[in-house]
Amino acid sequence: ETGVTQSPTHLIKTRGQQVTLRCSSQSGHNTVSWYQQALGQGPQFIFQYYREEENGRGNFPPRFSGLQFPNYSSELNVNALELDDSALYLCASSPGTSVFPSETQYFGPGTRLLVL
Amino acid sequence: EDQVTQSPEALRLQEGESSSLNCSYTVSGLRGLFWYRQDPGKGPEFLFTLYSAGEEKEKERLKATLTKKESFLHITAPKPEDSATYLCAVQARGGTSYGKLTFGQGTILTVHP
Numbered sequence: 001e002t003g004v005t006q007s008p009t010h011l012i013k014t015r016g017q018q019v020t021l022r023c024s025s026q027s028g029h030n031t032v033s034w035y036q037q038a039l040g041q042g043p044q045f046i047f048q049y050y051r052e053e054e055n056g057r058g059n060f061p062p063r064f065s066g067l068q069f070p071n072y073s074s075e076l077n078v079n080a081l082e083l084d085d086s087a088l089y090l091c092a093s094s095p096g097t098s099v100f101p102s103e104t105q106y107f108g109p110g111t112r113l114l115v116l
Numbered sequence: 117e118d119q120v121t122q123s124p125e126a127l128r129l130q131e132g133e134s135s136s137l138n139c140s141y142t143v144s145g146l147r148g149l150f151w152y153r154q155d156p157g158k159g160p161e162f163l164f165t166l167y168s169a170g171e172e173k174e175k176e177r178l179k180a181t182l183t184k185k186e187s188f189l190h191i192t193a194p195k196p197e198d199s200a201t202y203l204c205a206v207q208a209r210g211g212t213s214y215g216k217l218t219f220g221q222g223t224i225l226t227v228h229p
Binding site: 031033045058088 | 120148150152157158159160161162165203205215216217218219220221222
């Protein structure tokens with residue numbers, strides 16, 4: 001069984017640029033959540049997708065957007081990058097049902113983004 | 117707003133010296149409390165899910181317990197390979213941010229040989 005994978009592993013961008021991060025969910029999982037983890041902090045919830053629909057959103061501005069595809073893989077897009085966007089971006093997948101679309105979330109290795 | 121506070125921030129133990137990590141939480145109706153282990157530069161690794169007060173779960177040297185206000189992660193006779201950051205998170209019932217995990221800042225555990 002393949003776990004959650006993310007690409008790229010590391011990325012360097014400059015302020016004002018746009019970035020797309022990718023995530024493949026664990027086999028059999030239809031729910032994907034994205035988190036931002038600053039150095040020395042716990043992960044912060046960005047949003048969750050269930051069956052291609054945004055299913056919940058944290059306190060992040062609209063320049064953070066996402067997609068989920070029919071195969072349940074997902075993208076996180078960040079526009080107009082700011083220095084404070086430098087962080088580890090984590091994707092987590094969970095099996096989900098129509099009643100409980102979350103269940104236990106299993107994390108990928110993350111993408112380390114540095115904004116200069 | 118849901119809140120999670122972990123203590124201590126850092127814990128240094130000798131190999132074999134048992135101890136406990138604390139996770140205090142406030143949430144508008146607990147759906148689940150989760151413990152994860154995170155190694156430097158890697159994603160969190162799932163350890164346990166607890167759903168109701170009084171529940172306990174064990175895995176090797178780790179045991180997690182839950183009350184209505186806090187959870188403990190007990191580490192019995194730790195080994196150097198148990199060194200990591202341990203994260204606690206809660207998930208609330210309902211609300212607009214469905215599926216959201218609210219994390220604490222973590223406890224950095226170092227086990228010396």
